Amino acid sequence: MNPSENRRGFLAQGAAATAGMMVPGRALAQNPDTDDNRPQVSPSPSSEIHPYPRTHAGLGGPVGTATDRGKLVAGFREANLPPVPLTTPDLEKLPFKMIGGVKEFHLRPMPVRRELLPGMDFHVYGYNGTMPGPTIEVVQGDRVRIVVHNELPEPTTIHWHGLECPNNMDGIPFVTQPLIGPGKKFVYEFTIHQVGSMAYHSHVAMQEAIGMAGMFIIHPKVAYDPPVDYDFGLLLQQFNVGPASQIVNTLSMDWNYLTINGRCGPYTSPLVVRLGSRVRMRFVNFSTLHQHPIHFHGHTGWLTGTEGGRTPESAWVPLNTIRIGIGEIREVEFVANNPGDWVMHCHMFHHTMNHMTSQVGPHIRGPQFDSHDHVAGFPQIMEGAMKMSPDAMKKISGRRTTEGMAHDWFKGVAGMFTVIRVLPEELYQELTETDVPIPVGTSVFGES
Numbered sequence: 438m439n440p441s442e443n444r445r446g447f448l449a450q451g452a453a454a455t456a457g458m459m460v461p462g463r464a465l466a467q468n469p470d471t472d473d474n475r476p477q478v479s480p481s482p483s484s485e486i487h488p489y490p491r492t493h494a495g496l497g498g499p500v501g502t503a504t505d506r507g508k509l510v511a512g513f514r515e516a517n518l519p520p521v522p523l524t525t526p527d528l529e530k531l532p533f534k535m536i537g538g539v540k541e542f543h544l545r546p547m548p549v550r551r552e553l554l555p556g557m558d559f560h561v562y563g564y565n566g567t568m569p570g571p572t573i574e575v576v577q578g579d580r581v582r583i584v585v586h587n588e589l590p591e592p593t594t595i596h597w598h599g600l601e602c603p604n605n606m607d608g609i610p611f612v613t614q615p616l617i618g619p620g621k622k623f624v625y626e627f628t629i630h631q632v633g634s635m636a637y638h639s640h641v642a643m644q645e646a647i648g649m650a651g652m653f654i655i656h657p658k659v660a661y662d663p664p665v666d667y668d669f670g671l672l673l674q675q676f677n678v679g680p681a682s683q684i685v686n687t688l689s690m691d692w693n694y695l696t697i698n699g700r701c702g703p704y705t706s707p708l709v710v711r712l713g714s715r716v717r718m719r720f721v722n723f724s725t726l727h728q729h730p731i732h733f734h735g736h737t738g739w740l741t742g743t744e745g746g747r748t749p750e751s752a753w754v755p756l757n758t759i760r761i762g763i764g765e766i767r768e769v770e771f772v773a774n775n776p777g778d779w780v781m782h783c784h785m786f787h788h789t790m791n792h793m794t795s796q797v798g799p800h801i802r803g804p805q806f807d808s809h810d811h812v813a814g815f816p817q818i819m820e821g822a823m824k825m826s827p828d829a830m831k832k833i834s835g836r837r838t839t840e841g842m843a844h845d846w847f848k849g850v851a852g853m854f855t856v857i858r859v860l861p862e863e864l865y866q867e868l869t870e871t872d873v874p875i876p877v878g879t880s881v882f883g884e885s
């Protein structure tokens with residue numbers, strides 16, 4: 438990289454990086470002389486701005502400029518378009534119907550079973566057959582009607598976390614509305630003036646502890662600049678399930694299952710992205726007891742938003758570990774310029790294990806495939822060996838989204854843990870658009 442290259446040089450490099458790709462690069466589509474009308478945080482004293490490398494790791498910069506650690510570097514998507522839809526790995530979205538200009542959703546609180554890991558199929562509470570609940574995705578200015586049909590054997594309400602809705606729509610039992618009894622219905626309706634990552638959840642504490650939460654994402658009408666190519670929603674939870682039990686213990690002050698979108702690693706589906714793209718991740722923490730310092734490898738991102746909405750660019754913070762307290766929501770954006778399979782996980786060590794609990798001993802022998810050939814209990818196997826049936830293994834390493842990873846990758850992924858797969862264009866297309874077998878270890882890269 439030549440330090441004397443200016444913004445035009447950076448754009449030219451972006452164009453070179455995207456040459457031959459199937460997607461139109463923003464850098465290709467725009468006039469370099471007019472494109473950069475974004476305010477820069479602290480403009481470089483000279484016009485010499487380092488380009489930001491799109492296909493290998495590197496700094497960009499200097500500090501305070503648009504290319505500093507990829508801060509304002511666009512992905513492949515053009516500006517001034519509607520936002521890219523949210524991707525929620527392992528989780529559905531809630532469908533709606535337009536009725537008289539209102540987006541009408543139907544939410545059904547109900548008992549559900551959720552397979553946190555293959556064979557670990559637990560009784561929880563959720564919505565519309567899933568836990569966490571399906572994601573509600575709307576656009577700023579929408580009027581929404583959410584009809585709640587309570588199919589639980591007990592009363593509930595729904596609170597709209599972060600939304601500035603009318604007081605009588607806030608969903609707080611006894612304070613703003615009566616409880617919704619079993620078999621009863623309640624209609625929430627309001628107009629959305631905010632933008633950002635919000636959530637919904639039961640406002641009955643023990644119901645929250647057994648899973649009753651979901652994401653509520655409000656897009657702007659036009660995507661933020663620089664636009665992202667991928668927008669991931671990731672909801673974090675924790676549960677306690679005792680040995681030989683399949684029911685979450687809501688009274689426990691301990692935990693042994695940590696989930697992202699209702700699955701524990703290595704059952705979490707990887708985030709598969711194209712090398713050089715700009716990626717947003719929204720982390721929503723509805724755990725019972727703990728914060729989660731989520732750490733992602735091989736890249737540096739920027740904290741661009743919270744549950745309060747978008748953060749001004751001047752206040753963005755560079756990071757690779759983002760602490761998400763309970764009830765907090767954090768948005769991080771980064772340019773995926775370092776190819777490979779990069780893990781992302783909570784950095785609380787006990788949150789990167791499955792079945793661990795200090796009070797009842799390890800749950801290393803799963804109820805479904807316990808061979809009874811050794812005794813459960815302390816001392817724990819600290820290395821964390823876990824038996825898996827062939828069917829369970831197939832559910833983890835037989836997925837298309839994991840093809841091409843290292844042979845035993847799943848042994849290094851547990852608890853609140855997933856993988857961001859940053860794949861060069863050709864490999865990305867092969868994986869996502871064909872069913873050509875991809876050899877083991879294809880996506881682990883070294884220096885080239």
Ligand SMILES: [Cu+2]
Nearest residue numbers: 729783785788
């Ligand atoms: Cu954690």
